[in-house]
Amino acid sequence: MEVASMTLAWWNTLVFAPALGWPLGGALAACMVGLAVFALVLHARRARSAQGTDETWPTAVRRALLCMTLALAVLTPGIETTTTSRAVNATDVVIAVDVTGSMAVSDASYGSADVMTRLDAARKAVKDITDSYPDASFSAMRFGASASTDVPLTPDAPAIGNWADTLQPESTSVSAGSSLDAPLDQLMLGLKAMRQAHPDDAIIVYIVTDGEQTSAASRRSFSTLRRYIDDGFTVGVGSSKGGRIPVIRDGTSGSRIQSGQWVQDPDTGQPGISRMNVRNLKDIADELGGAYLPADATHTLRDEASSKVSSAWQVSEGTKQRTRVNPVVWPLAIVMVVLLAWEIGSWIVVSRRLI
Structure with a gap:
């Protein structure tokens, strides 16, 4: 129960603050999402065509996940934290x-x-x-x-x-x-x-x-x-x-x-x-x-x-609360490394089969 409440609290403080700004960051993220959707739709059409395709569904999903992960990274997710500073009027x-x-x-x-x-x-x-x-x-x-x-x-x-x-x-x-x-x-x-x-x-x-x-x-x-x-x-x-x-x-x-x-x-x-x-x-x-x-x-x-x-x-003291966003991109970086390693490994296996 305590773990669930901590997870919920973390989720409630999750925000997106693109490092490149919302205009450019949002446009890049939208492009990556479009590429992910395009990869899945293209694979589905090729699979239904008479010629077929050598690309498997796991491969198509993996490439779509790469695009989606990159889109999330461009949006720069972060955790919103509140700090309290003390001002002293001497x-x-x-x-x-x-x-x-x-x-x-x-x-x-x-x-x-x-x-x-x-x-x-x-x-x-x-x-x-x-x-x-x-x-x-x-x-x-x-x-x-x-x-x-x-x-x-x-x-x-x-x-x-x-x-x-x-x-x-x-x-x-x-x-x-x-x-x-x-x-x-x-x-x-x-x-x-x-x-x-x-x-x-x-x-x-x-x-x-x-x-x-x-x-x-x-x-x-x-x-x-x-x-x-x-x-x-x-x-x-x-x-x-x-x-x-x-x-x-x-x-x-x-x-x-x-x-x-x-x-x-x-x-x-x-x-x-x-x-x-x-x-x-x-x-x-x-x-x-x-x-x-x-x-x-x-x-x-x-x-x-x-x-x-x-x-x-x-001497008088006053406190002031400030809210700041701490970027949390490292989990997405780990996911991208895993997906890229999977992609490279799959490409090596397919290349050896074709030799």
Whole structure:
């Protein structure tokens, strides 16, 4: 009973899909069927004629079977099978962190009343971002006087945390004033390449900065990035009260902050005060088509607002069924070999008799 049901299932999935196409394949198959019928009719007429024929009925049937088998082979029989493919829509998160000298100001807090530098708060924010996207890939870049992508796109979230721990504010000697659009060109190139390589991925951008713009040049708009991203956020670190900017010496080892030395305001000759600019942060978020996320004593990126944001871009899977036809011509090839061997053997026997 089980064998019968399997045979029936196989028969129900049998289809014909001519390799030469239905117009040409159908015409060739019709010709072969016509030849098979012609061979049988011709033999019957010769058998009824007065002269008769040396051709036997088995010979005529064998030749008709050869034509019929070839007709079936031209129609390319196959078994229809259904496959299920899984599509994964991944999330790519790009994090850009401000490392200008103002990020060394100690007026920031993150989830508590403890005061820390803005860059320390940025490090904590970066780690919370990676925790919010457990199945995502990440890319990280820093920007100050210039911008550079330090970590290409990778699913290794701990690598982003280790990168954040290495961030240091740029030295005072290379600082040319804070320009918020410093990462724009690098982001444009990276996001464009990312979108081309992963067209189905959701791409999210986080820009972590104090929002201060001290450069004399006007800031360019971040709206040019909207064609490549699905969402974008600015994360504000620091306070509106602000603080003095320490002098940061050149070098990479040890403490680079000069104790008791402050960057002077050239207009007043007094230590300059750097303040977080919420207005700039909200404007950039609007240009990205996203939102501004504060990071302070009562707000972290683990808060409910950020959780809602990140949950909208988790990895999603979808399945799609496809039907394909697997050609099954080898049984017909075996039948044709047997019939041809029979034909050749019969011809050899008849030839020897005639000698």
